[in-house]
Amino acid sequence: MHPYKxxxxxxxxxxxxxxxxxxxxAEWYERKFxxxxxxxxxxxSCFAQHIxxxxxTSGFNFIDREPAPPWMGFAETQKFGxxxxxxxxxxxYSPRQLFQLLRRSMGDRSFDERPWRHGMGxxxxxxxxxxxPLSTEDEVLISxxxxxxxxxxxxxNAKTFIFTLGLTETWTNRKTGAAYPVCPGVSGGSYDSDIxxxxxxDFTDVVADLEKFISEFKSVRKDGQIIFTVSPVxxxxxxxxxxxxxxxxxxxxxxxxxxxHLAERHPFVDYFPSYEIISSTPMKSMFFEPDMRSVNxxxxxxxxxxxxxxxxxxxxxxxxxxxxMKETVTRTDLICDEMLLELAExxxx
Amino acid sequence: xxxFFIGDSHIAPLAKGTGQYITDHNVGVSISARPLGSQRxxxxxxxxxxxxxxxxxxxxxxxxxRALPANDLHTADTVYVMxxxxxxxxxxxxxxxxxxxxxxxxxxxxxxxxxxxxxxEEKQKFQKNLLRAMKGLSLKVVVVETPRLFESSDYVVGxxxxxxxFIDNRVRETFSDFLISxxxxxxxxxxxxIEDEFMLPEYRSATIGDQHHASSxxxxxxxxxxxxxxxxxxx
Numbered sequence: 040m041h042p043y044k045x046x047x048x049x050x051x052x053x054x055x056x057x058x059x060x061x062x063x064x065a066e067w068y069e070r071k072f073x074x075x076x077x078x079x080x081x082x083x084s085c086f087a088q089h090i091x092x093x094x095x096t097s098g099f100n101f102i103d104r105e106p107a108p109p110w111m112g113f114a115e116t117q118k119f120g121x122x123x124x125x126x127x128x129x130x131x132y133s134p135r136q137l138f139q140l141l142r143r144s145m146g147d148r149s150f151d152e153r154p155w156r157h158g159m160g161x162x163x164x165x166x167x168x169x170x171x172p173l174s175t176e177d178e179v180l181i182s183x184x185x186x187x188x189x190x191x192x193x194x195x196n197a198k199t200f201i202f203t204l205g206l207t208e209t210w211t212n213r214k215t216g217a218a219y220p221v222c223p224g225v226s227g228g229s230y231d232s233d234i235x236x237x238x239x240x241d242f243t244d245v246v247a248d249l250e251k252f253i254s255e256f257k258s259v260r261k262d263g264q265i266i267f268t269v270s271p272v273x274x275x276x277x278x279x280x281x282x283x284x285x286x287x288x289x290x291x292x293x294x295x296x297x298x299x300h301l302a303e304r305h306p307f308v309d310y311f312p313s314y315e316i317i318s319s320t321p322m323k324s325m326f327f328e329p330d331m332r333s334v335n336x337x338x339x340x341x342x343x344x345x346x347x348x349x350x351x352x353x354x355x356x357x358x359x360x361x362x363x364m365k366e367t368v369t370r371t372d373l374i375c376d377e378m379l380l381e382l383a384e385x386x387x388x
Numbered sequence: 389x390x391x392f393f394i395g396d397s398h399i400a401p402l403a404k405g406t407g408q409y410i411t412d413h414n415v416g417v418s419i420s421a422r423p424l425g426s427q428r429x430x431x432x433x434x435x436x437x438x439x440x441x442x443x444x445x446x447x448x449x450x451x452x453x454r455a456l457p458a459n460d461l462h463t464a465d466t467v468y469v470m471x472x473x474x475x476x477x478x479x480x481x482x483x484x485x486x487x488x489x490x491x492x493x494x495x496x497x498x499x500x501x502x503x504x505x506x507x508x509e510e511k512q513k514f515q516k517n518l519l520r521a522m523k524g525l526s527l528k529v530v531v532v533e534t535p536r537l538f539e540s541s542d543y544v545v546g547x548x549x550x551x552x553x554f555i556d557n558r559v560r561e562t563f564s565d566f567l568i569s570x571x572x573x574x575x576x577x578x579x580x581x582i583e584d585e586f587m588l589p590e591y592r593s594a595t596i597g598d599q600h601h602a603s604s605x606x607x608x609x610x611x612x613x614x615x616x617x618x619x620x621x622x623x
Contacts, residue, residue: 108486110482111510119506177490181490181492182489182500185498376426378397381400382399382423
């Protein structure tokens with residue numbers, strides 16, 4: 040007798056993988072806690088958009104503090120940072136960026152900096168691609184202020200926060216320590232090696248940043264719980280001297296290890312294996328597009344089906360819409376129609 | 389010359405007023421008018437295009453007119469006088485729940501100018517395409533600006549007035565820019581009709597409950613400009 044004898048079949052490769060079709064691999068995930076009894080917020084790197092989209096339309100109490108104007112086309116809304124996450128913060132790639140967003144929303148402005156010039160307009164260094172550049176710096180600052188108020192409300196209202204870890208390579212400000220989502224100069228601003236530097240966070244850094252985030256989040260929301268997952272989407276490019284595949288493996292390994300470490304350490308932190316469901320060898324890369332980077336729709340659906348097999352909403356799915364913006368036939372519309380009918384009846388004026 | 393008024397609900401007072409002007413001044417011009425339908429139907433696909441014809445597809449439009457050129461009404465000297473694209477009352481509903489970043493209040497979500505532009509474009513693109521298609525068929529077109537909002541109307545009272553004004557101005561200017569870029573003639577409102585960016589109340593429709601249409605006085609006072617632009621297209 041030895042301990043492996045007592046392990047369930049999912050613990051054995053042959054029974055779980057070798058003898059099965061990849062799509063039949065089961066028990067990827069067993070939830071640690073329920074998420075259906077409170078608000079859910081989501082953020083993270085680009086793969087997190089899929090999670091946000093599915094949660095939004097699956098009947099969960101998904102928080103959207105900055106809803107899209109209903110009259111904007113859906114594709115257009117995402118170009119303006121709507122319908123992606125629980126507020127318009129855009130992609131949050133690194134744990135440091137996440138922690139700083141929470142701190143900034145709670146009033147700590149030590150990381151803040153002036154808007155960056157981009158073409159003829161200005162953008163926020165902390166979400167430079169959230170929408171086309173604004174006309175003035177003032178508009179950016181107003182937009183930032185309002186946005187951070189919504190982010191604060193999001194954290195306060197979120198019993199569950201689902202965060203998709205994306206990158207370890209992060210551009211930061213040498214003086215303030217501010218972490219940017221993209222390298223200065225790419226989408227506004229200009230790169231200056233005296234001001235900006237690349238940091239490739241290691242396991243210790245990532246765990247430290249996430250612990251700080253967890254501590255701060257729990258101070259805002261005492262019953263708060265967190266689900267970490269790791270994006271299976273490889274780096275589009277590395278700023279290190281490594282091959283991009285090697286750099287991707289490092290980045291994902293650090294993030295995966297940190298998420299696992301924290302889930303082991305805290306009863307209110309769970310780990311959901313998006314990364315493994317898409318990228319692990321048993322899946323034979325079937326969920327990647329030909330560029331071997333983008334995750335196809337089947338992959339997203341497969342990931343979410345495993346998530347939803349453990350987490351079900353308490354209410355039926357319903358589209359959330361600012362109620363007053365529903366397009367209804369009003370008295371004014373009726374008058375329009377009356378005038379048209381009158382004109383049609385007397386078409387020879 | 390024949391003026392064929394066509395467009396959203398604002399063409400009714402426009403056609404009536406112009407008709408009255410033509411009668412009063414004994415101008416040798418005939419007038420016909422057909423609505424395209426309420427503005428809301430013009431903010432979604434409502435026509436298809438072939439080499440020779442624009443065919444309307446939305447039943448809310450085809451109950452008034454089926455195609456352009458309109459077989460029963462079109463002649464070589466027809467000028468289409470359109471009310472289209474300047475309908476700001478429709479867009480002002482946004483101000484119930486959204487305001488502009490620079491005119492923000494605590495009750496509403498704030499949008500940037502680009503976000504407003506994206507909304508306007510989403511709703512106006514079909515009307516723009518109709519005008520492009522008419523141009524493609526070599527139809528002679530003059531677009532007439534719709535009345536500005538009335539300050540005491542439901543579109544303004546209780547809303548973020550600064551945002552309402554922003555919407556009213558922005559829709560007009562972006563659509564005017566489009567017409568200029570397409571070289572489509574346009575008759576704008578006269579400065580004397582406007583005060584503090586709102587339409588003067590004396591132009592408001594007398595119909596009880598009507599919040600945003602002008603009376604035929606508007607068409608009457610714009611008639612000479614409409615005739616001038618129309619004649620220039622036939623010259």
